[in-house]
Amino acid sequence: MTTPKARTQPKGQPVWQIVARREIAVRATDRSTLIGTAVMLAVIVGVLGFTAWSESREKTYDLAYSSAIARAMAEGIAERATDIDEKVSIEPVAVDDADAARRALEEEQADAYLHSSAKGWTLVTLEDPDSELRDVVSQAVEAIVLAGNADAAGTTAAELTKGSEVAIDQLEGDSELTAIRYVVGYALAIVFYFASIMFGMTLANSVVEEKQSRIVEMIAAAVPLRQLLAGKIIGNAVIAVGQMLIYVAVGLVGLSLTDFSFALPALSSAIGWFVVFFLIGFVVLSTLWAVAGALASRTEDLQSSSTPITMLLMVMFFGALYLDGVGEVVGSYVPPLSAVLMPMRLVDGSAAWWEPIIAVLLLLAFGIALVRLAERLYSRALLQTGGQLSLKAAWRLEE
Amino acid sequence: MLKVSGLTRRFGDMVAVDDVSFPVPSGGLTGFVGGNGAGKTTTMRMIMGVLAAHAGTVSWQGHEVTREDRRRFGYMPEERGLYPKQPILDQLVYLARLRGMTTADARREIGTLLERFGLGGRTKDPLEKLSLGNQQRVQIIAALVPAPMALILDEPFSGLDPDAIEAMADLLREHARDGVPVVFSSHQLDLVDRLCDRLVVMARGRVVIQGTGEELRAEAALRYRLVLDGDAGWVRDLPGLHVRDVSGPEAEIEVVSEGAEQKLLSEAVTRGGVLDFHRVVPRLSEIYREVTA
Numbered sequence: 001m002t003t004p005k006a007r008t009q010p011k012g013q014p015v016w017q018i019v020a021r022r023e024i025a026v027r028a029t030d031r032s033t034l035i036g037t038a039v040m041l042a043v044i045v046g047v048l049g050f051t052a053w054s055e056s057r058e059k060t061y062d063l064a065y066s067s068a069i070a071r072a073m074a075e076g077i078a079e080r081a082t083d084i085d086e087k088v089s090i091e092p093v094a095v096d097d098a099d100a101a102r103r104a105l106e107e108e109q110a111d112a113y114l115h116s117s118a119k120g121w122t123l124v125t126l127e128d129p130d131s132e133l134r135d136v137v138s139q140a141v142e143a144i145v146l147a148g149n150a151d152a153a154g155t156t157a158a159e160l161t162k163g164s165e166v167a168i169d170q171l172e173g174d175s176e177l178t179a180i181r182y183v184v185g186y187a188l189a190i191v192f193y194f195a196s197i198m199f200g201m202t203l204a205n206s207v208v209e210e211k212q213s214r215i216v217e218m219i220a221a222a223v224p225l226r227q228l229l230a231g232k233i234i235g236n237a238v239i240a241v242g243q244m245l246i247y248v249a250v251g252l253v254g255l256s257l258t259d260f261s262f263a264l265p266a267l268s269s270a271i272g273w274f275v276v277f278f279l280i281g282f283v284v285l286s287t288l289w290a291v292a293g294a295l296a297s298r299t300e301d302l303q304s305s306s307t308p309i310t311m312l313l314m315v316m317f318f319g320a321l322y323l324d325g326v327g328e329v330v331g332s333y334v335p336p337l338s339a340v341l342m343p344m345r346l347v348d349g350s351a352a353w354w355e356p357i358i359a360v361l362l363l364l365a366f367g368i369a370l371v372r373l374a375e376r377l378y379s380r381a382l383l384q385t386g387g388q389l390s391l392k393a394a395w396r397l398e399e
Numbered sequence: 400m401l402k403v404s405g406l407t408r409r410f411g412d413m414v415a416v417d418d419v420s421f422p423v424p425s426g427g428l429t430g431f432v433g434g435n436g437a438g439k440t441t442t443m444r445m446i447m448g449v450l451a452a453h454a455g456t457v458s459w460q461g462h463e464v465t466r467e468d469r470r471r472f473g474y475m476p477e478e479r480g481l482y483p484k485q486p487i488l489d490q491l492v493y494l495a496r497l498r499g500m501t502t503a504d505a506r507r508e509i510g511t512l513l514e515r516f517g518l519g520g521r522t523k524d525p526l527e528k529l530s531l532g533n534q535q536r537v538q539i540i541a542a543l544v545p546a547p548m549a550l551i552l553d554e555p556f557s558g559l560d561p562d563a564i565e566a567m568a569d570l571l572r573e574h575a576r577d578g579v580p581v582v583f584s585s586h587q588l589d590l591v592d593r594l595c596d597r598l599v600v601m602a603r604g605r606v607v608i609q610g611t612g613e614e615l616r617a618e619a620a621l622r623y624r625l626v627l628d629g630d631a632g633w634v635r636d637l638p639g640l641h642v643r644d645v646s647g648p649e650a651e652i653e654v655v656s657e658g659a660e661q662k663l664l665s666e667a668v669t670r671g672g673v674l675d676f677h678r679v680v681p682r683l684s685e686i687y688r689e690v691t692a
Contacts, residue, residue, distance in 0.1 A: 018496045026485065214480035218541065221447040221474045222498045224466070383449060 015223045019231020020238065023206065027239045037243055041250055048254030055258060058087045061133050064095045064110035073121065074114055077140040084139050088132045112137070120145070178348075180263040185344040188274050189320040191244070192340050196282060196313055199240040200289035203232060204302055207293025207382075216382055225379035233286045240282060267347060273356050274343035280360065281339025284367040285309065287374035294381040294394075301388040308391070316340050333359050335366035400424050401464075401549050401580045405455035406445050408438075415441045417604040418455070423549070423580040423597075428571055430595035431584035432687060437601040439584040440477045443553050446582075447474050459549070470498050473547030475555050477584075479538055481526050487537050488513070488522035491544060500545040512540045516566065532560050539567060543574075550574055552583035556590060568594055592683040602691040612683065619681050619689070621654040626675035627667060637663055651679065 027033050065074045074092035081090040093110050095101045101113035105126045112133060113124040121141050123129065147157045210216040219228055248271075255261060292306035320340040323331045332341035332351065342359040345351040380397035381389050389397075401423040408416040416438040423429045433439050444450035446457050448469050457464045482490045488509060495505035513519050516536040518529075526534055535558055542552060550571070556564055571594065575581050582599075585591050591598065592612060599609040608615060622643070625631065631650040635642050639659030643651045654660050667673050681689075 013496075015497060018493070022493050025489075209482070212480075213483055214476070214478045215482060217444075217449055217476040217478060218474060218494065219497060220449050221472070221476070222470050222494070 015227040016231035016234060019223075019228055020235035023232055023235025024238055026206075027202070027235070033239075037246070040243075040247060044247060044250050045254060048251065048258060052254075052258045056087075058089065059130070059132060060089045060091055061111040061130075061136075062091045062093045062109070063137070064093045064101045064104050064113040066095050066097050066101055066113075066115065070115050073116075073141065073144065076144045077114075077137055080140045080143065081136050084136045085132055088136050090136065177263055177266060180260055181267070181348045184263075184267060184270075185347040186321070188271075188343055188347060189317065189340050191247075192278060192281065193313060193317045195240055195244060195278070196285050197310070199236055199282070200285060200292075200309065200313075201302075201306070203236045203286055204289045204293035204296075204306055205299065206232065206236075207290050207378075208296045208299055208302055211294065211296070211382060212298050220383060225382060226375055229287070229290055229375060229378050232290060233283060236286060237279070237283055241279065244278070270343065270346040270349075273346050276360060277339045277343050277356075277363070280363050280367055281336055284336055284339075284363070284370055285313070287371045287378075288312070291374045291377045291381070291394075294378045295389045295391070297384075297388055305388055312336070320344060333362055335359075335363040338363050400460065401446070401582070402458045403442070403446060403455070404458065406442060406452050406457070407454040408441050408445060408450065409453055414604050416445070419601070419604075419606050420455075421599045421606060421609050423582045425578045425580045426575055427581070427596035428575050428594050429580070429582040429597045429599060430591035431582055431599050431601070432586075432588065432591055433584075433601035434691060436603075437691075438604040439601055440553055442601070443551050443582075443584065444476070446551050447472065447476075449476075467499075468548065471545070471548045473542045473544075473550040473552070475538065475542035475552040477553040481534075481537060481541060483527040484525050486523045487518070487526055487529070490526070491537070491541055494541050495545045498545055505545060508546065509540060509544055512544060516540065531558070532563060535559055535563060536566075539563075539570070543570065547574070547579060550579060550581040550583070552581070554585060555583050556585055556587060564590070588684045588687055598683070600687060600690055607690045608686070615683070615686055616680055619686050621660070622679040622681060623652055623654070623660050623663075624675065624677055624679050625650045625652065625663070625667060625673070627670070628672035628674060629670070633670070634663065637666065648674075 063074050063077065065071045071092065071094065074090070078090040078092055081088050093104070095104055095110070095113070098113075098115065101110065101115075101124065104110040105113060105124065108126075111125065112129060114137070115122055115124070123134070123137050125133075143157065146160065150157045150160050210219065252264065256264060288309045289306065292302065292309055295305040296302045316337050317340070319331055319337050323341065328341060328345065331337045332345050332355070338359045342351065342356050346356060377391065377394045381394040384394075384397065402421075403423070404420045406416055406419045407414070419438065419442055421429070431439050431443070441450065445452045445455075446464075448457075448464075448466065459465075459468045481487075485493075488506070491509045491513075492502060492505045495509065496502060500508075510519070510522070513522060516533075516539075518533060518536060521529065521533070526537060529537065539555065542550070542555070552571075555567060555571075559567060568590075571581050571583065575596075595612070597609070597611055598615060600607050608618065610618070620641075625634070627648045627650075629648060631645050631648050634640065634645060634650045634652060637659065639654070639656035640663060641653040641655050643653055645651075652660070652663065664673070664676055667676070
């Protein structure tokens, strides 16, 4: 018997790394991924840019009047406008009468029409008045009338309102920050949801592609399927996290240019936790997506084989949106819901420092159990190419 | 040497492969023959470890085959394919890397094979841009790289054009000559007969016959053909013979008890002229039909 040609057997890279590298290389050079990323970046930059622009924009309102008394009031408002809201200025405009004022509003010659009425003053607008305009007009009118009344009573406005001021002394944060926390919390839930769906679908597709093209049997003969699964998930996660980091970086830079920049320091630790929960939750869900891919035989089957996981994601998403109070606290510990809810609670500041640690441990334990289960389903279903498999049938399959 | 001993696999109540044993000696081609559903693919999948065996073992150089061994077996599954959208060189290198080769080695060896199959200028083309025949060639390279320790090929010739069949046959012979055990399944009996040193014939999950071509022919019953100058109908009355066919002056008989053919010949000579009397060597396809019937 002759000896086969001398062959070097390199120690080599672990298989999962080889698989992950291919996933990353294929995805990073895929045109639709690149276009998708560019579009997403454009959207983020666009939204933040618009916010920053509209915040910094000064608004001038043309305020129509048709009587001498209204003229005095309009001029008084114009005088005080910038003190009340620095980005608002008021331009008094004279019109002949109420009908002319109505026409001016309809033709957008004026933004509002001010006239006196039995009980005080009326501001007429075509549609809902801008909140800035309403605030400036009502505050200015109130101050002017108050000053006039005080004068008539032989005193001053300051005398009258003395001791009536309610100072807000909030123990934690301030009200504007609370609003931002709220918005950021939902934004994170939405980011998680879309990232899971988008990257999950891509992963499931790449699994079914290997099945459909029949390359999987050659791979299965060469390497353990567990390594194939691990490589695919890790490769996918690297791409996902990479893309998220780009979005977050652009988002944060953008945010720091807006008036909301003051909120960043308060949110940084919560966003750090979000990344941790995102990673674990993402990997756990990825294994399920891989199973969905393995259960299908063709891309066309994917829609139905991925239904359970899209349902799960819907539950997580709407759970995050609608749970509050005790439900939210409980949900923030229950995996995989905790992957979304705990970061949201951290962002809105209602979770103590130890709570995310417990939630992460629970999520990890759940994840490990689920990954094992998914691995079994994946490796058994992967070599079955005759049509779509049910979860039950896949579980019963022998290796 | 690769050796299969007592491999058994059931699917539900159906026994797909039943106690199958055969050797795949180094330095030769072993042909694996059988109809659809005979159990060839299931057996090969068990050899590669893609499917678990319910009983039996596969051994390599005397020890039970390990995953690392299998990692360096060349395998062409019956259901095969590659990534349609990835450039061919990239995916061949990837498959070679999965099987433990370094990138540099893989690129070099794959480059040589691509040149040999006339695909040297298409390395950057995605697979789906190639003609079906060229896709088959890429598939062959995928099975052969990296320089395999053994080759397990399920229907490697199916779908190949005549040129590719010859190129494939040459490659298999070369590997066999280098001492690589090669086993391949095929429906093309003539091709198997021409190429293979050994044959394993399966039917209904069992090995019905195996050995070299000569062994198989020797095992088949002795057969003679007789042409007389008169009617040959009388041969039916002779003892110790099984008459396969008689038409006019011609007869084909099988020897049941030794020496009966000599009595037949002397009887024929006494009855009149004998125009032809010779030993019939059955073709492989005939043996195959008989053993699988």
